[in-house]
Amino acid sequence: MKQLSRAFAAVLLVSFLLLYVVFKLNSAQGYTNGNTLIIYNWGDYIDAKLIDRFEKETGIKVIYETFDSNEAMMTKIEQGGTAYDIAVPSEYAIQKMNEENLLLPIDHSKIPNLKYIDPRFLDLPFDPGNKYSIPYFWGTVGILYNKDILGDKKITKWNDLWDPDFKNEILLIDGAREVMGMGLNSLHYSLNDTNKSHLLEAKEKLDKLTPNIKAIVGDEIRMLMENDEAAIGVVWSGTAAELMWEKDNLEYVVPEEGSNLWFDNMVIPKTAKNIEAAHKFINFMLDPKIAAQNTEYVGYSTPNKEALKYMDKEIVNDKRFYPDEEMTARLEVYENLGKKMLAYYNELFLQFKIHKK
């Protein structure tokens, strides 16, 4: 008994000692209370040099974590136990997080650089008046294809993918809304369709595509397309842009039938501890030169009008990545369909995945 209590005491002592060391180490590196900023962003979605620069300019230490889907991010913030000061959800996720009171209002007076943002990307239906979110990047979903492998064949619309010549040549991104949306669009239905018979029809149409599908993958799609593993990939525009800089034989199209237009905005989650620093960071990222540098690294389209001036003209004038308003008119933004409908989308997507060749 005595031995045991001695052991307990020893363990406690060691724990406290370690705690003290951790505290000392952290403060030596500048990680003290009120001086850190925890950012929760998509993987590979910022030029890391900019984080260093922000740390140097403001003296704030940044802790940077990443996620790979809106759902995973929301689940983590909803559960609590995290202290993210900044997160970067997509539009439908912002709407949902707002409905669940997971966001803090943003003080526009602390973000003077907001004036550089193209008004086209402000005051959108998912966040009227940008009360809770500030635009970070935007883009589309489309088809990336390898001109060398396809030869004379050209792809301009979703329905081209059903060509039997493309047997085993298509990679899809592993997202229920993206894939179901592609099925719906190919039938000229809306991406936000909630009519069950339309959805079933879309799923049946997708089943017919299975002989052409090589795999349904996540971020690996970038590496696979780079290595010519498949001729065609359904991807987000930024993935396409980044790959096209490296390989000349790739081409990206936004399908004629329509597609998804999405926005990723910066928000301050309810869990934030350092709201002041969060505002500073948002303002920092909106600085035109910084936004330009970040855009050239990330590859997605920037909503920052002023930043376009500092960027390569070839990129800025590329309608595939900076579609004009006429083109954006046929694109749709995802709406939050509610948990039940989302579950139905996922159910159908799962059935589509199980469908054998």
Add this chain to the structure above:
Amino acid sequence: MRNTSRNFYLIPYVLWIILFVVTPLFLVLYYSFFDIEGHFTLDNYKKFFTTVYLGMTLSSFWYAFLITLFTLIIAYPTAYLLTKTKHKQLWLLLIILPSWINLLLKAYAFLGIFGTYRAANSFLKMIGIGSKQLLFTDFSFIFVSVYIFLPFMILPIFNALNELNPSLVDAAHDLGGSSWTTFRRVIFPLTLDGVKSGCQVVFIPSLSLFMLTRLIAGNRVITLGTAIEQHFLVTQDWGMGSTIAVFLIIAMVIIMIVTGKKVVSKVL
């Protein structure tokens, strides 16, 4: 005094079991009775017995069976040869070494090896078979799974073989048994426990593999594990995810009973 102190030592263990084993199991069971909007329902169970989920269960079992079978076919001779080598421990260490590397890392490595223009295909071309699609096929999925599970099968079989009294084998030979008869009637029955526990540690986790199904099989193989991950992370339909988990737990208990008769009857 002795008794109380012994009970005292038990406290951390009991607490651990209650907090991290019993409670989660009950939570899984509890959640399986709720639908996505938080109403009490039995619909999840009804849904499980539709063709979609039953088909998925069947195919999970089929793949798990194939993985276990091939692992066993490779592991048994390997373990047998290991017991015959000079530096047993060194060889064993070399075989176990890969299992210290993270599973995802290994999966990514295979993504490279099996690519259309990568090592495996260059080799196939060199020996005259020609380039084949390896990635995103049943073959690659089973191959990589077998590779990953192999050490877990070799270890228990190796231990069983190692403990086998060599005089029994000698006796069998002296009594005129051929090598095959000796193996069939003496060696194999005596190492059956090793084989059983090896099968357990391979079959059960392969039922719920989920990262490999995406990385190596390109979501062309869907296991129960994949479905659970989807329901928890994407759909946020915790009820359905839990329901599948409940069936997975039941399946595991059944497998434990079938493969581990001795242990169970001792407990009972």
